[in-house]
Amino acid sequence: MISELFNIISPVFIIALIGYIWIKGGYDFPTDFVTRINMYIGAPCLAFTGIMKLGDGLLEVTDFLLATLLSIMLLMAISGLFAYIFKLPVRSYITSLYSTNSGNMGIPLCLFAFGERGMSLAIAYFSISALFQFTVALFISHGSLSASSLTRVTMLYGIGAALFFIIGDIEAPKWLMNSTTLMGGVTIPLMLLTLGASLAGLKLKNSGKMVLISAFKMAMGFGIGLGIATLFGFTGEERTVLILQSSMPVAIFSYLLASKYNRHPDDVASMIFITTLMSFVTVPLLLTYLM
Template identity: 35%
Template sequence: MQLVLTVLEIVSPVFILALIGFGWVKAGHEYRIEFVTRLAMTLSIPALIFVALVNAKIEPAALTSLLMAATVGFAAVTAVAFVAVKVFKLEIRTYLAPLIFGNTGNLGLPLAYFAFGDEGLSYAVVVFAVMALWSFTFGVYVTAGGGHPGKVIKEPLVGATLLGGLFLWQGWTLPTFAMNTLDLLGQIAIPVMLITLGVAMARLQVNSMGRAVALSLGKVILCAGIAAVVGQWFDLAPVPFAVLVVQLATPVAVTSYMLAEKYGAQAQEVAGLVVASTFLSVIYLPVLLGLLL
C-alpha cells in the first residue's frame, strides 16, 4: 500500500499539470503553443539541463556509462522498430520515428525529477540529449526523406548539454548570480512542458485508434525490454537503470506528430499514436515505477 501511495505521489503532479493544459484549451482559452515551445526549447530547458549537470553530485564515469547505455539502447530500438515496420508493412516515413522516440522531454524529465530528485534529473537529461541528437538527425531524415545533420549543432539544448557536461567533468561552476538566474529560468521548464503536453493532446485530431493502441503497447514493451537488457549489460546502478528504462518507455513524442505534419507523412496516424500511447502511459508508467522503486 505504501508503494502504491509513493508511486501516485510521483506521477500525480505530472498528469495533473497535463490535465490543466488540456482543460485550458477545452475551456476555449488561448495558448500559443509555438511561442511557448520555442521559449522552452531555446531558454528554459537548456538552462534546466545546464544547471542540473553543473550541480550534479554524480561521478562523471557514471554519466559516461549511462551515455553509452542510452546510445546502445536507442540504436537497438531503432533496429528492432525498423524490422517491425517492414514485417507489418507499415509506411516507414509515418511509423518508424514514433516507434523510436518517446516523450523524454515533456514527460520523461519531470517524471525522473519527481521520482528520483536532482540525481534522477541529471541522468534523465543525458538520455534526453541522446534522443534529441538522434531525433534531429535520423528522425528528420526518415520522416522528411532527407536530413540536415548540421542543424543539431544549432540547437540550444545540445549546446547546454555539452557545456554542462564539460563543467561537470572539470568541476567548474559560474558566479552565484549567474547560476541563480539560470536556476530560476530552468524552474519554469517542467510545468511549462507538462501544460504544453496537455494543450497539444487537446488539439490533436484522431481517426482510428485500434492500430494506434496495438502499436503503442508494442512500443512500450519493446523499449522497456531493450532498456532493461542494456542497463543490465552496462551494470548500471539502480537510479540510472530506472531512469534509462522510464525514459525509453515514455509514450510517443508530440514532436513526432509535428514532424509528420511538416514533412507530409500521415500526420493523423501519428496523432493516434501520440494520444493512445499517452493515455496508456497513465496506466503503465505507475506500474513500471512500482517495479523499479
C-alpha cells in the same frame, strides 16, 4: 507505496491535464511561443544546471550515455523492422515508434521519483534523444539533412557550458547558477502544460489498429530499456531512469515531423494519444517495479 506513487505521478498528470482542459475550454495557448521559450532558453538552462549537479560524478555516467545511445539505436532498428514486416509506411512509423516522450513527461517523472540525480540522468537521456530527433529522424522524414539542424539541439549548448566549468575545474558564478536554476525550473511545468495542450489538438483515428501498434511500442521500450540496463549491469538511478525513459509514450515532436512532411500525421497523432493514455497505467506499474 500507493501514496508515494500518487505523490510522484499526480503532479505530472495534473499539470498536463490543466493544459488539456485549457484548450478544450476554448482559451488561447501560445504553443509556438512556449515551445520556443523552452527550446531556446529553458531547455539549455535545465541541461546546464542538471549536468552541473552531476559535477565530478559526470565521468561515472559515461556508461549511462553509451547505454542510452544503444537503446535509442535499438528502438529505431526494431521499429523499422516492425514497420517493414507488417507492411506499414516505414518512414512514417519508424520516427514515431522509436521516439519517447523523455522530455515533457520523462524528466519530471524522474525528478519526482528519483530526485535531483534522477533528473540529471533523465536530461542526459533526453539530450541524446533530441540529437537523434533533429538529425536521424529528420533525415528519415525529409530525406535530407543540413548541418544547421544540429544548431537546433539547443540543450547541447547548456551541456557544453556545464562541461566547460566541470572539466576546467572552474566554479560557476553564483549569479549564473541562480539565473539558470530559476529559468530551468520554469521549463518543466511549461513542458507539461504544452504536453496537455498538444494532446487536446490531436484526433484519434484507426483506433483498433493503433491500440495494437501502441501496445507493441510500449512493450518494446520497456523490453529494450530493461535489456540494456541488465547488459550494462546498472543499479540504482542509472537502471531506473534508463528503463523509465525508454518506456515513455511517443514524443509530440514525431507529430510535428509527420505533419510537416506528410508522413501519415493522423496515424502518428493516434499513437501519441493512445500511448499517453496507456502511460496512465504503465507508469504506476513501472514505478512499482523499479522502486
